[in-house]
Structure formats: C-alpha cells, structure tokens
Amino acid sequence: MSVVSTSGVSTSSANFFAKTGIESLNELVVKFANVNGTGSASANNLFAKAVFRMGLPVSPKNIFPSNIQGLPTWYEVRISEKGYLARRDGVDLMVAVNPQSMVKDVQEVVSGGYFLYDSTKPLDLRLIRDDVNYLGIPLTAICLREYKDPRQRQLFKNIIYVGALAALINIEFEVLTELIADQFKGKDKLIAPNVHALELGYQYASRHFNCPLGIRLERRDLVGDRILMGGNDAAGLGAIYAGATVAAWYPITPSTSVVEAFEKYAKRLRIDPGTGKQKYAVVQAEDELSAIGMVIGACWNGARAFTATSGPGISLMSEFLGLAYFAEVPAVLVDVQRTGPSTGMPTRTQQSDLLACAYASHGDTKHIVLLPSTPKECFDFTVMAFDLADYFQTPVVVLSDLDLGMNDHLSEPLEWDDARRYNRGKVLNAEQLDALTEQGKRFGRYLDVDDDGVCYRTYPGAHPNKGAFFTRGTSRDPYAIYTEDGTAYADNMDRLLKKFETAKSAVPAPVALPVRGKRKANLGIILFGTSVFAVEEAMDLLAGQGVYADALVVKAFPFHEDVVRYIDRHEQLFVVEQNRDGQLRTLLTSELGVAPAKLISLLNYDGMPLTANKVVSEIQQCLGADDEQSLQQAQ
Amino acid sequence: MSVVSTSGVSTSSANFFAKTGIESLNELVVKFANVNGTGSASANNLFAKAVFRMGLPVSPKNIFPSNIQGLPTWYEVRISEKGYLARRDGVDLMVAVNPQSMVKDVQEVVSGGYFLYDSTKPLDLRLIRDDVNYLGIPLTAICLREYKDPRQRQLFKNIIYVGALAALINIEFEVLTELIADQFKGKDKLIAPNVHALELGYQYASRHFNCPLGIRLERRDLVGDRILMGGNDAAGLGAIYAGATVAAWYPITPSTSVVEAFEKYAKRLRIDPGTGKQKYAVVQAEDELSAIGMVIGACWNGARAFTATSGPGISLMSEFLGLAYFAEVPAVLVDVQRTGPSTGMPTRTQQSDLLACAYASHGDTKHIVLLPSTPKECFDFTVMAFDLADYFQTPVVVLSDLDLGMNDHLSEPLEWDDARRYNRGKVLNAEQLDALTEQGKRFGRYLDVDDDGVCYRTYPGAHPNKGAFFTRGTSRDPYAIYTEDGTAYADNMDRLLKKFETAKSAVPAPVALPVRGKRKANLGIILFGTSVFAVEEAMDLLAGQGVYADALVVKAFPFHEDVVRYIDRHEQLFVVEQNRDGQLRTLLTSELGVAPAKLISLLNYDGMPLTANKVVSEIQQCLGADDEQSLQQAQ
Amino acid sequence: MSYLRPNFRHPAAPVNRIGFTEKDYEGSLSTLCAGCGHDSISSAIVSACFELSIEPHRVAKLSGIGCSSKTPTYFLGNSHGFNSVHGRMPSVTTGANLANRDLIYLGVSGDGDSASIGLGQFAHVVRRNLNMLYIVENNGCYGLTKGQNSATTDLDSTNKAGVTNPFDPIDLTNLALQLGATFVARSFSGDKEQLVPLIKAAISHRGFAFIDVISPCVTFNNNPGSKKSYDFVREHCESTATIDFVPMREEITTQYEPGTTQDVTLHDGSVVRLQKPIAGYRPDDRRAALNALRDAEENGEILTGLLYIDEDPNDLHDTLNTLSTPLNALDEAALCPGNKTLQSINKSFQ
Amino acid sequence: MSYLRPNFRHPAAPVNRIGFTEKDYEGSLSTLCAGCGHDSISSAIVSACFELSIEPHRVAKLSGIGCSSKTPTYFLGNSHGFNSVHGRMPSVTTGANLANRDLIYLGVSGDGDSASIGLGQFAHVVRRNLNMLYIVENNGCYGLTKGQNSATTDLDSTNKAGVTNPFDPIDLTNLALQLGATFVARSFSGDKEQLVPLIKAAISHRGFAFIDVISPCVTFNNNPGSKKSYDFVREHCESTATIDFVPMREEITTQYEPGTTQDVTLHDGSVVRLQKPIAGYRPDDRRAALNALRDAEENGEILTGLLYIDEDPNDLHDTLNTLSTPLNALDEAALCPGNKTLQSINKSFQ
Numbered sequence A, B: 001m002s003v004v005s006t007s008g009v010s011t012s013s014a015n016f017f018a019k020t021g022i023e024s025l026n027e028l029v030v031k032f033a034n035v036n037g038t039g040s041a042s043a044n045n046l047f048a049k050a051v052f053r054m055g056l057p058v059s060p061k062n063i064f065p066s067n068i069q070g071l072p073t074w075y076e077v078r079i080s081e082k083g084y085l086a087r088r089d090g091v092d093l094m095v096a097v098n099p100q101s102m103v104k105d106v107q108e109v110v111s112g113g114y115f116l117y118d119s120t121k122p123l124d125l126r127l128i129r130d131d132v133n134y135l136g137i138p139l140t141a142i143c144l145r146e147y148k149d150p151r152q153r154q155l156f157k158n159i160i161y162v163g164a165l166a167a168l169i170n171i172e173f174e175v176l177t178e179l180i181a182d183q184f185k186g187k188d189k190l191i192a193p194n195v196h197a198l199e200l201g202y203q204y205a206s207r208h209f210n211c212p213l214g215i216r217l218e219r220r221d222l223v224g225d226r227i228l229m230g231g232n233d234a235a236g237l238g239a240i241y242a243g244a245t246v247a248a249w250y251p252i253t254p255s256t257s258v259v260e261a262f263e264k265y266a267k268r269l270r271i272d273p274g275t276g277k278q279k280y281a282v283v284q285a286e287d288e289l290s291a292i293g294m295v296i297g298a299c300w301n302g303a304r305a306f307t308a309t310s311g312p313g314i315s316l317m318s319e320f321l322g323l324a325y326f327a328e329v330p331a332v333l334v335d336v337q338r339t340g341p342s343t344g345m346p347t348r349t350q351q352s353d354l355l356a357c358a359y360a361s362h363g364d365t366k367h368i369v370l371l372p373s374t375p376k377e378c379f380d381f382t383v384m385a386f387d388l389a390d391y392f393q394t395p396v397v398v399l400s401d402l403d404l405g406m407n408d409h410l411s412e413p414l415e416w417d418d419a420r421r422y423n424r425g426k427v428l429n430a431e432q433l434d435a436l437t438e439q440g441k442r443f444g445r446y447l448d449v450d451d452d453g454v455c456y457r458t459y460p461g462a463h464p465n466k467g468a469f470f471t472r473g474t475s476r477d478p479y480a481i482y483t484e485d486g487t488a489y490a491d492n493m494d495r496l497l498k499k500f501e502t503a504k505s506a507v508p509a510p511v512a513l514p515v516r517g518k519r520k521a522n523l524g525i526i527l528f529g530t531s532v533f534a535v536e537e538a539m540d541l542l543a544g545q546g547v548y549a550d551a552l553v554v555k556a557f558p559f560h561e562d563v564v565r566y567i568d569r570h571e572q573l574f575v576v577e578q579n580r581d582g583q584l585r586t587l588l589t590s591e592l593g594v595a596p597a598k599l600i601s602l603l604n605y606d607g608m609p610l611t612a613n614k615v616v617s618e619i620q621q622c623l624g625a626d627d628e629q630s631l632q633q634a635q
Numbered sequence C, D: 001m002s003y004l005r006p007n008f009r010h011p012a013a014p015v016n017r018i019g020f021t022e023k024d025y026e027g028s029l030s031t032l033c034a035g036c037g038h039d040s041i042s043s044a045i046v047s048a049c050f051e052l053s054i055e056p057h058r059v060a061k062l063s064g065i066g067c068s069s070k071t072p073t074y075f076l077g078n079s080h081g082f083n084s085v086h087g088r089m090p091s092v093t094t095g096a097n098l099a100n101r102d103l104i105y106l107g108v109s110g111d112g113d114s115a116s117i118g119l120g121q122f123a124h125v126v127r128r129n130l131n132m133l134y135i136v137e138n139n140g141c142y143g144l145t146k147g148q149n150s151a152t153t154d155l156d157s158t159n160k161a162g163v164t165n166p167f168d169p170i171d172l173t174n175l176a177l178q179l180g181a182t183f184v185a186r187s188f189s190g191d192k193e194q195l196v197p198l199i200k201a202a203i204s205h206r207g208f209a210f211i212d213v214i215s216p217c218v219t220f221n222n223n224p225g226s227k228k229s230y231d232f233v234r235e236h237c238e239s240t241a242t243i244d245f246v247p248m249r250e251e252i253t254t255q256y257e258p259g260t261t262q263d264v265t266l267h268d269g270s271v272v273r274l275q276k277p278i279a280g281y282r283p284d285d286r287r288a289a290l291n292a293l294r295d296a297e298e299n300g301e302i303l304t305g306l307l308y309i310d311e312d313p314n315d316l317h318d319t320l321n322t323l324s325t326p327l328n329a330l331d332e333a334a335l336c337p338g339n340k341t342l343q344s345i346n347k348s349f350q
C-alpha cells in the first residue's frame, strides 16, 4: 500500500512505497548522487566510516568528474558482511540530491530498492518507477529553516541526509557523534552544529518513515584491526618509512595525493627536533620530465628519491627511464593509473599503463614493475621499491590505479619491523675502495664481479682519488669508459638482461587464491592489482554454479618463477585485466613463452572498477553450457 | 718472396709480400680506415661509385664515430658479382691511413689479404703479420712534395690512394675521371687537381707493385638501371612526391638527412615559378615534442606533414602519439633507428624501436608501422605512409635504420605513376556537409558510418555553420561531445580496434623469399628491414649445406594476413632481428597468438649490420648436427 | 556550472556587419565554477569576435590542458577547436597555422600550461612570431588539479592547501617582450571595457599577439591569510580534509580610467592593485615597456593595457617565404613533380 | 683530437694550497676538434679549480648532450660526472644538489642544450636559485649534429650548410637576469684572463651562477659570407656534398682591458666585438645590468664580464629549510619513524 508522506514541509505526489521493499541485512549498496563542490564528500565519508566502525566490511567508491564544481559526482558504498569489497551493480538505496542526474540515478535502483530525494520541490513524474520506494525528505526546506548563512545551508544538507540514513538503515547514532567528535577535535565549536544536523535528519526520517527499512545494518565484529585507507596515503607513507628524502613531482590526477601524503607525514615525522629543519625535500617540478630528472639526479647522488605520476607523465618520462635503465641509476615511480590513452578519462580507473611501464623508452629496455592490490601492499611495495631500485640500480615502478589510490579500502593494518635495515645495494665507500686497491684490484663501475649482473657503484665525493666514474647514456666499457666497440656494447646489454633475471627472485612472489571447498580446480585465473576484489567474489559465485577455479595474483614484473609453475599446472587460464589490449597477457606470452591459446583474456576497460558479475558471466559464456556440464562431471 | 719497395721517397722495412696473396675476381671487401674530418668521405664515395659504374654490385658501409673530428672512422665496401649486399666479415684489402687504429685494422685482414698504408714513416713492427701483403705508399711525402696548402695536402692524400687502388685492383681510370668531371661540373677549376691526384696514386702503385693484384675487378653488366642511394634521401624525396607541405623536425643522427633531403629537393621542385615563394614549410623545432606537435597541428588542419627522428625522439614524442591515436589525427614519422637504449651508440645501427613505435604512449594504443628494406621502399613506404595516415587518421611510422638511411644501397630505381592521386581519406567538404543535412543526417565526427571503424572528418573552416567539432585527448561521444560515460568510452575504444583491423589489408603485404633450387623448404625465416641482405645470402649458403629455407620479409604492423598464412605453413621459424629482446617476435606472439615455442629468435645487436655468416652459424648451431642429417634425408 | 548568458535568443538581438548576433559566437555551457574569471574572458572573446564581425568558422581555437584550456568549448561553437596536451598548444598552433595561413588562430592557455610545462614552447612560438592571439588566463595556480602553486603565483602567497610559495613569479609579459613579441598586453578578466578592445586589437594584429589576463580562481585562490580568513565553512572542510566545497561566487568586475590605479578585492578578500598606463603612454618602445613593467612591479602594482606593439612585423610565413595560397589547399598538380623528374633524379644516383 | 696540455708531469710543477698540481684537475684527452673553443673553457675550469684549491672529488660535473656536454670528461678526472640527456642537465643537477648540499655542482651545457630543448629547465633552475655553476658553451650552433642553427645564432648569419638564420637570437644572460639569477656573467672562451676569475667567483657564489661563454665552433661557424669566403677546400667539399673535412685550427685567444671593446676574428674571418664594462660598473643592480646589455646589443657589441651579482641570496636549500647534514647521509635512525608511530597512524584510519 502506498503511504503518502506526512512531511510537515512539503508533500510530494511521488512520495510512496512500492508493493514490496527489498529486505537485506548487512548486504547492500548505498549510492549518493551529489553535485561536486557542494561539500558532500565529508558527509559521505562520515557515512562509510560509521558503517566501518560498526564492524562491517565496507567499500566506498568515489565516481567524480574531471572538473571542480557543478557537475554530477557519485559516492557508491558497498556494505557486505560476507566481506565482498568489489563494486556490485544495482543500487539498493540511492540518495539522490542532484537534480541533474536523477533520471539516470533512478534507473540504477534495483527493483524494490529505495530512492531518497529532496522533497522540497515535488518530484518530476518521469522519475517514478512503481517498483521503487521513494523517500522524500525536504532537505532544502529544513536547511532554509535552520540556517542563515547560505553556505552553511548547502553544507549541512549533506549532514542531514546522513542523519536520516542513520534512522533508515539503522546506523548507531553514537558511532556518528563519536566520529564527529574525532573529526573536529580541537575545533569543538564545530561539533554541536554537526550533531544537530545529524539529529535533524534522524528525527525527520524516524517521524515520517517506518524505520528501519527492510534493508538495514547491525553491528558485527568483522573488520578486526583492519584499517580504512586509500592506496595513495599508504604509498606516500611507504616512502617515508623507506627513507625517501627527495620527492619531485608534477600534479596530476589521480597521483597527486601520493606526494601530498608524503609531505603531510614528513611535516610531522621528518622535522629535525634540534633545528626544526626538514629531513626531506619536496619539489613541485615544472613538468614530469623535470620531476624524473630530479629523482634520477638525487638517486645518482646517494639519496632515496621518488616521483608519483599517471599515464601522461609516464609517456613524458620515458626518455629518462631509458637513461636510468642503461646508465643504471635507481629511481622509484608510483604510477597511479587512470583511463587512457592520452588524457582519456582522468577521473576513471584502468590498468593500461602496464606495457608502457614494463618496456618504457626506445631501444631494448625492461623495467621492474610492482603490482599492489591493497593499501597495505601500496605501503609494503613502495618500501620494497626503494630497496629493489637501490639493489638493482634501475627504475622501479609501483603500478597502482585510481581505484586503489584514491578510494578508501578495507586493508590489513600497516606494519614495520624495527629490526629492518634499508638495503642500499652494492655501494663502495672510501674504506672499501682502499681495500680494493690493496688487493691490487681496479674498480670497474660496470664489472660483473659477482656474476649476477649487478655491479658496484660509488657515490660522488666518496673518495679523494678513487672510485670516480662517468655516468652516461652512451655505451661504455666495464670501467665506464666511453666506447663504440660492438662487443663491449653487446656484453653490457647481456649483463643487463642477466641482472633482470636476478631480479626475478627478488621481486614479491605472486599470491595464490585457493579453490573454494576442497575441490580440484578445473580452471585457473591470472590477474593483478585491484581485479582481486571482483575475482575473489566471482570464485565463490562460480563455485556455487559448480565451476571451481583457483587464481594467482601476480605481484611483479619480471615474473617470479611461481608464476611459471602456476601456468604450467593449468591447461586453460583466464587472464583478468582492466585494459583493452590484454597487456598482462602480452607480457606473459613474450616473457615466459606461454602459448597465447592457453590464455583467455577477460577484459574490463570502461573506467569503472571490475565487478564479480562481469567475471562470472564472461567465464560462463566462454565455457559454454556443454563445457560446464563436463566440468561438473569432472568433479 | 718478400719484395722490398723501391719507393723513391722512403723505404719501410715492413713493405713485403706474404707467401701467398689471395686471388679473387669481383668478390671482395675493401675497407678504408681514416681519421674523421680529414675529407676522406668524398674520396671513399668516389671509389664505391666507380665500382658501381663498372657494372658491379657494391655495398658500402660508413662506420663513423659520434664526434666531428680526429677519431677513427671506417668505410667498408663489399663488391660482389654474385650480388650479395650484406656486410661480410674479413677484409681482403685494408686501406689503413689512420695510425690510431692500425693495430685493430691489421687484425681484420684475411690471411693472404692486403694492407695498404702510408709508408712515409716506417711501419710499427707490431703491425706485421707474415700472412698479410703490405703495400706501402708514401702518401704524406707525395703530398708534401706536390702541394703547398696544408689543407690541400690533407685532402688530396685521400684522392691519391683512390688512384693507387685503380691500379692495384684494376678500376677503369676513365670511370674515375668521368666521375670527377660529373662531381665538379660548373666548378671546373677543381677537376684538373683531382685528376692529377688520382694519377699520382695510380702511377706510384703501377711503378712499385705488380698491378693488378690477385684481387681485382672487371667490368660486368650486373647493376642495370639500379641506383646507388641512401634511404634517407629516398624518404625525403618520398615526402616531396607524397605532397608533404610541412616538415617539422629536430636534428638527431641518423635521421637528420631525411629532412635535409626533403628541403634540398623542395628548394628545387617546390618553388612557385610565378612568385618564387615556397610551396612547403620546414621548421627546425626547439625539440621533438614541439616537432610532433607541429606535425599534428598541420595534419589536423588538412596539410600533409611529417617529422623525422630517432629513438630518443620517439620517447619524447610518445605523449603526442597517444593524443594523435586517440583524437584520430594523421601524422607521419620517419624513425631512423640507431643503437639504443638511451643515447646508446648514436652512430651505429639497430632495429630496437619496433615495440616503442608499435605501442607508443600510455594506455591502450597501437600504431601503424611500415618496415622498408631498401631505398626504393623508403620512397614508396613514405609515400604510402601519408595515404595511410590520412585514410586511417592516425600516426604512421616509417621505421628505417642507420644502415638503410645513411649508407648507400644498390636499389631498384624510383618510380612514380603520374596517374596516381593522393588518398586524403574520409574528409567532408562544404557541399558534402550540406548534402548530409538535406538527407536529414547529422554529422558525427566519430560515427562509424561505414562500419569499418574509420569515421569522417572535416577541416577547420570548411563550412560556415556545419561540421565544426572539438578535437580532444579526452573521451567523447560519436558527435565529439565530451563524455565520461563508460559505455561511450568503451565503444570508441572498440571502434579504434576495428579501425586497426581494417588497416591490416591496407598496409603493404610481406615479401616472400623463395627456397633455393626447386626444393621443399624445411624451415622458415621471418625478418624485416635491413636483415634481408644477410638472410638472402644465408639462404644460398645454407642451401649449399643442404638446409633449405624460405623466408618472409614483414613489411608492416599491423600484420597482413599473408604473415599469418606463412607462419601457419611452418612448424618452426627463425625470427631474425637486429635487437636484443626479439621485439618482432613479441608482436607476432601477442598480436597473432603464435605459440612462442614455434618462433626461434636469431638476434644481432652489436650495432653492426647483420652478416650472412652470423645467420648461417646460428641456424646450424640451433639445428644441431643430427637435425641437419634428418633434414637432408627429408629431401 | 555557470552560463555565459541566458540561453534564449531575443528576437530583436542586435546583429553585426555580417548579420550575426552575439549569440552566434557563443559555445556550449561552461562547466567551470560559478564566478570563475575564465568565464568572463570567454564572454569577452565572444564580444570581441562579434564586434569584429568575424565569421566564426574562420577561427581555429586551440588550447592545452587546464580549466583555462577547457574554455574554447564555451565560446565560438561554430569554430573548430583542438584541446591538445598540457603545455603544447604553441606547437600544435604553429603546425595548424603553417597548414592554413588564412584562418584566425586563437590559443588559450593557463599559467601552469604556459609558464611551467609549456615555457619552452611559449618562448619559441614568441620567437617565431607566429600570427596568432595567445591568451594566458592567469589565475596564479593550477585550478584543475586543485590549486597547487604555479610559476606565476605571487611570492609568499599561501594557497588553499596552506602551501606558501617561496619563489619569485614569472611575468610572462616581461618574457614575451624580451623574446621579441610584437604585441604584448595585460588585462583583468573582469574589466570588459579594457579586455574586449585588447582582444580585438590582438586579433587584428598580423603577428604574435600575447595577452596575459589576470583571472581569479574563485575556488583555490582562497588565501587563509587574508582578512576574511576566519571562515566556518573552510575550517569544516579543512578538518575533514576534503576540499570539495565551492561556494557559489559572483564574477568580479571592475572599471577604471587610463592613468589611474584600481584596487580589486578578490573573493578571499585579498587585493590586487591594477594600473592603467597614462594616456600619453606610447606602446611602440620595447625598452620603455620593460621599464614601465619594472616600475609598476616595484610599486606593487600590476601594469595593464597594451604594453607594446610593433605595427607591421614579419610573421612566420613572411620569414619562411611561403606561398600566399594556404598549403593545405595545394593538390597533386601543385605538389608532385611527376615521374619524368623522378627519372632524372634516378640518373643522379647512377 | 686535441690535448688540453702535454701529458707529462713536470717534476717541479707548482702545487696549490692543498698540495695538488694543475694536472690533478685534468681529465682524459679531448676528442673535440682541434681549436674548439670548448677545450679552452675546459682548461679555464681546470685552472680555476686548481687556483681555488678545490678537492677534485668534492665536485660533481653534470651535462646534457652535445660537444659542449662531452667536455666534463676532459677535466676533473677525479670527480664524478653525469652526462645525462639532451636539455635536462638542470633537473638532474637539482636532484643531485638536493641529495647532497655539500658538493660543488658544475653544470656544462650548450646553446642548443639550454636555449632550445632545455629552455624550460633552464628557466626553472634559475628561478629555484639552485646552488650551482651553470656554464653554457655558446657557439651559436648545434656542433655535434653538424652545424644547424641554434636559438642563439645571430640573426641573418649563414651556417656552413648555407642556411641563413631568420630569427632573433635568445640572449640567455638577459633571460637569466629577468628570471632572478643571482650571478650572471659572460665571457669568451679564449679570454682566460677574464674567464678564469669569473669561474672562480661563480664557484664561490652561494646560489645560482650563470656564465654564458662565447665559444667558437671552428668547424661549423664557417660563414661563406665572410671575407675569407673563397676557399678551395670548402668548394671541394660542397660539390661532393660531404662536410667531413675539418682543417686543423688554432685556438683563438684574446686579452683586453676593462672599459674597452675588442674585435675578435673567428676562423672564418667573421668578427665578434666584445666589450668589457668600464671599471666603475657596479654589478649589484639588476635593472642597470639589463639596460647595459641592451645598450651593448644596440651598438652591435657583446657585453662581457660579471654583469650582476646578489652577494647573499637564499639558495634552494634555504628556501626549503632542509637540514644542514646532506640528505644522502641520513640513515634509518634519522629517517624511519618506526613501528610504534605506524601503529598510531593505523588508529587514525580506524
């Protein structure tokens, strides 16, 4: 039966309930449709954080435009006590406060779902679906009544709907007030007004709707000591812990917050108590070519330095990456991928810089690329990147993406072993240089002394008359002397290849995702980065349909030998990637000699994070009905 | 018996003959060891051109340092009436006029070969091999006697040894004098002194040695109407014939002479007779980023424009290449490859930019790459590049290399069909736009009207109020309107892929090299570019050893379907490339799904052009003794 | 989202010499922040082109990347536009101009686009005296990437993120003068009275015309140090570490007499002091212009107006002596030497 | 191939304060053309470092790509060197300096390297006032790529390939002054009397020191328009279309008094007129320096000497307020906050 709202403020003809409202406990998707620049971000974060504090796994996605103010922006929150963190199609509850996008927004609501809107003005009839429940709240009217300052009216509108949600889906109000208190610690005068706004919404909802709805939350103890953090914060923090002292960068979405995080923490943790001076330097360069040049100069001179960028920056840095590869200078880059090519969709995610990074620059080059899937891995791999760059004297790219970098993710807490020491690699100091001479040995910058392709270097100024050498992008002999001799050149290129081989055992090993229920897997999946969330969920769904898969999450290029083993164990593999051209598949075939026929590409490249449904449907489609049978028999 | 030279000027203790001098008619390698900046180039060219004019196939290679004056430089000339144009190891006659490199030079002489040197000073004893024939000519002394001006002394020294060679290996003297006459037409006062210098050398040699030697030349009629030309000249000329009107470039070895040739011919062939004004514009940009930007701007605006560069330039241009790919703007690039990575060996050859060009820029991109093997193909493919770029509205790279571009090659003569019309692709003019409106159709810049992935474009200013659109590197809908809609983005990316598919049938087909002697081939070879010369010769040598191969010279990326057919016809293939990482093999596996196991890499990457011996020995080694047997039985 | 003007067309709207109304020079809706100075510049461009009776399709609009570089979408909807890559508009425009010398080239850029990543291309397009109008919409920050300092940010000013700029700003008018620009001007986005005539003059100039337009970023030029600095809303956003709140703002306009100076208060309360040269100022002396710039700078003033003009310079086409017919209009007949010539070229290689 | 000096060491060679002979500051053999101005600059650098009694290993040599950029191999053989990529020496030097503020940074570049591809980096390293000596070995052409015109080539001058330059040259000293450089000088490669003291002063300057050294390219600054233009050998090479003949040349030297001007005849007979400021010239007034430059330019003279110096500016480390200990000398203890802190950071994300 359709209940007409009795809102004291306005009555919207459309404010009624559908025959059946969906029922769901702790498994739902709530989506906020806002206008950017209206201060909704803080309110929406508050919502997600509250769910998190109720012990429920939560995964928010910010879907924002490449502009600053006035365009539609969405915040999609998946809550799942099953622990699924991937995006899920279909919105159970849409908080639609942006008239521009309402037509689109209402279509996204699942049948029987809920549509919360500002009922100050009556609802446009085109928006009415008879299988959706409409929750009208006169947000504007309430704000007009409550606040004088037009900007406060706009700001608190957001807090009010969060208050309403607390009533509607049963968020513990104390959790919200506690969060407000935390947030405005020190600025106490801000606390009361925010709590008041929450109450306004809470009360309105409780008064006008029978709360809680069929979709609601209940406290659980499912997040343990996990944290809710963005990958860029974690990467920036990783650079702090790894001992990076020089950061050179050029602003670009979605990587900007990596260096911003580094600087934020450096201001707190890297000021010399005695002098108040900085134990770090951050330079906003004039462009990406300059940024990577500074990083290479600093690393050449014995500091740990890094830059953060995105696709266009990688293209601009490629000449310098070739220099660092060939001249063997360490460098650390964090590439937070966005949708390419060119400027593409700067505020959407993708995994399409893999080839550009692995083979960056003209000539024969190969670069170490690390592939994190979680904020914790963003932290760990960034730390590791500095050790690898120093040890192998070559650029190392930490390949993140917009989804991982800019969205909050539920992640294992960060850890640091205080016994850990930085591995600065093969660097000779004055004493060692003198010892060498005593042994009658001559220092050769590019001599493969240890037969692992990794040579010894010295820092400028290390010794008054020993160990100085000339670094260059041109061909040179083992003693760093310029040469155009073909054999010397080829030997050096072979050694660089050997060095890359050596790196295989030093990079992080892939992570296996076990088959569900102690079955034998009848197919395998290879993936990297943020595809892991959808694949984890898809493996459960597939198992439910009798398709048992195991999976391997690749963590680095060059490929660890475990990748080879995994591939050998399977006849048929799906390679899941968020790009158009199957870039990981290309690397697997060309670097490991895997028969392409063995690798089926499963691609997602529309800029939105991968969903489990997409994985399941593509795999089912590909297996086809009959295969599916045979698979089931096979069990 | 050792004949002591009776040179009137100086007697060199080392001037004797070995027991046995090699004998060879019209099959030899003559190498000149000079100091660069001493004017030897013109003399050495004279030598090669003379051999060519005697109707003999000749293939000179310039092996020069990355510096301007004072370092060793070599000019290696292979003469082969069998028609082999590849480099060949081992020097039959070394003209050693550079003391710096003599130790190395003498080692390169084959046993029984000849070593011509300046006997003004006695020969260093360390240079004496008892299996080499030494020909001492007091070049410096002669010049001191003959010329006052020190610079003329230096210059004519080179002409004198050419005169001597005429006597020693029997070059027709009239051919030389005729060449001098051609060269200095208009500057007649230069002719006599040059001829005189030739005679000085000729007479000295005839007087002091029993000329001709066992290695000598005889006129043949083997070159027909072929030309002796460098690939860069041909490419520059191709741009003239293709109607290029804008050339924007930045100097870099070995591509500089492409634009220089374009400008040289434009000055002759592109001046408007009436006004004396230029029907072309050449701009030396401030760097490669600017050069490709200008090319893209000009092509966007309806002109045909190109740039020429080498590896480092490709790296710097990659951001712009991604823009042109995604925004669909034509552009033509000539990449004359040198030895990478980074600055590498700027004056040595390599084929290592293939991947950097095919997948240039971040994100999912694929670019059309044409692969010429000869100057004629440099001309034809450059012309074709402009048609392909216009038709497919995308960058096209003509991938040459230092060997092809800067060395003279015996080539089929250039041809032009005067009936040929430029294919400017799908461009709508004012009338067509009006017609469209009359048909009630709306112009959509990115509408796939013909279902081939190729859309219609308009030039700026085409129509007062129709057909204007916004070109951008960001995502847009079929009507060129900015969008962040995932489906619109993905559809567009799929169309770009479809367009690339369409291109497969438009690019030049591969060229098959038939098996020798009507045998059945028992192995296949895939190659591209300048590897063809060594492979042609190797196929003969292998046939002589009972190994019968056919080969396919790939001419373009994306791969023509004939490439697929060829690969399917063979169980086992050698992929011959002049790079370290097997870049063509990578493209074949990832783009065609060929099993990597089927493709054996045969790589040469020391910066020197590939030799037939290298190909033969690697193939034999790989086949192994027993395989070889089985192969022979198989016949 | 802000509109350049209401979207309906007044029946009796005034038409120009070629029968177009001002509306015919507009573009699509702006997606910039309400009150953004860049929108004022867009409407000034619209007015200038309308008043000059330019055929819209004879204009090519080019830009780099940034809020400023987005604006070509918001004016001259009947002109082709090219939103290229960051900092590279000058090279793309150079190529376009070489291909067709008959169009009017309007390049729009930002201070980040031109003074940082694009400084090299800026300097070299000036040096080549390309026939174009180059407008830098100078807001002293990186708007589109959320307000980082740019190379034109004032020394010691603090941006919304609280970062104080320790470097001297680059004055692009100064640089343009040094590098030989033949038309150099500066104005303020809100001063249509000054800006529109300058744009008209620049378009009419045959050669490189540069206008540095000070264009406040209402969102990120939000200096906490300024007098209006206590701000409930800002504190709220700061403590939630989200800078996604952009209050609706009015465009800032101003109007003042030649020879006078004018203080303009920006949205954050900070003040810029603009100066117009005295009536007698003769903009034909490069050196005088440079000194005038320094004088103003030393008094903490920003000199606006037409600073320098060389009435009739050689543009790049003159320098290269290219044909008067646009190169993109030449066909096979005009360009291809034909087979006979080719055969004689073959001879020279035999 | 030319030698900086004979390779044997005189027993009684004079030693400096720290007991080094001049030879200890030399590098490997130069592979530049005989008589190349760049070699003169290298030996001036050697003398300057010797006279300043610098420990060679405390110097880091950096360069881009070009004949000029090759020279760091030819001096200070006991110093680390970095021959980076074309036009990017400034950024690499910036990073190096940030890593270790205690070394002396000597950057060598060419006019192509700095005024064309590298102009943006040049401008921004000036703006940051990096503590370094930046030498441009200015030969007005691209030597290593065989003599194309560069952005500093004189207007209307014709190069060896016969191409006449139609563009105004960029004066890097002028640009450096505009952009706030704190030490700006110009000299001539052959004028050791002027050059050596300038290099010493520049090295001693704490901040960005720029020296534009005019350095003739004996091979490609070979102007057929000059009086010596009839040249048998050149004609020979021209008609054979090979430019591989480089006559042996003597280095050009000169010496003249402050306040005077001096005509220096280059190898091709063309003349440069150098001027030294009068004794009273006070190099502490940026504006005066700019005007002096223009005066000289207008008289067709090239002003040399120390043009401007700011005795005690803030270098980049002062601006960034970095620790006095070099950053590359800090270890885990100094840099890593440890697990306890990390756990409290975890809390802030719960």
Ligand SMILES: Cc1ncc(C[n+]2csc(CCOP(=O)(O)OP(=O)(O)O)c2C)c(N)n1
Residues within 6 Å of the ligand: A250, A251, A252, A253, A288, A312, A313, A316, A343, C065, C066, C067, C068, C069, C086, C109, C110, C111, C112, C113, C114, C137, C139, C141, C142, C143, C144, C145, C150
């Ligand atoms: C190569 C590259 N680097 C970085 C970016 C990110 N980016 C976009 S706009 C911008 C700066 C814009 O500043 P400005 O030119 O002043 O324009 P405004 O937004 O201030 O008008 C940057 C750095 C990019 N798009 N491309």
Ligand SMILES: Cc1ncc(C[n+]2csc(CCOP(=O)(O)OP(=O)(O)O)c2C)c(N)n1
Residues within 6 Å of the ligand: B250, B251, B252, B253, B288, B312, B313, B316, B343, D065, D066, D067, D068, D069, D086, D109, D110, D111, D112, D113, D114, D137, D139, D141, D142, D143, D144, D145, D150
């Ligand atoms: C990215 C890139 N583009 C082009 C080149 C080719 N190149 C080498 S040196 C040089 C110019 C050198 O000129 P300059 O800096 O004046 O040095 P000079 O040789 O005159 O001393 C160029 C263009 C290169 N090495 N790298």
Ligand code: SF4
Residues within 6 Å of the ligand: A068, A069, C031, C032, C033, C035, C036, C037, C038, C067, C068, C139, C143, C144, C216, C217, C218, C219, C220
């Ligand atoms: S961010 Fe600033 S520059 Fe960008 S649109 Fe908003 S106000 Fe304008």
Ligand code: SF4
Residues within 6 Å of the ligand: B068, B069, D031, D032, D033, D035, D036, D037, D038, D067, D068, D139, D143, D144, D216, D217, D218, D219, D220
């Ligand atoms: S080419 Fe010119 S700059 Fe290069 S070494 Fe020779 S003389 Fe010097």
Ligand SMILES: [Mg+2]
Residues within 6 Å of the ligand: C066, C110, C111, C112, C137, C138, C139, C140, C141, C142, C143, C150
């Ligand atoms: Mg800006």
Ligand SMILES: [Mg+2]
Residues within 6 Å of the ligand: D066, D068, D110, D111, D112, D137, D138, D139, D140, D141, D142, D143, D150
């Ligand atoms: Mg130079």
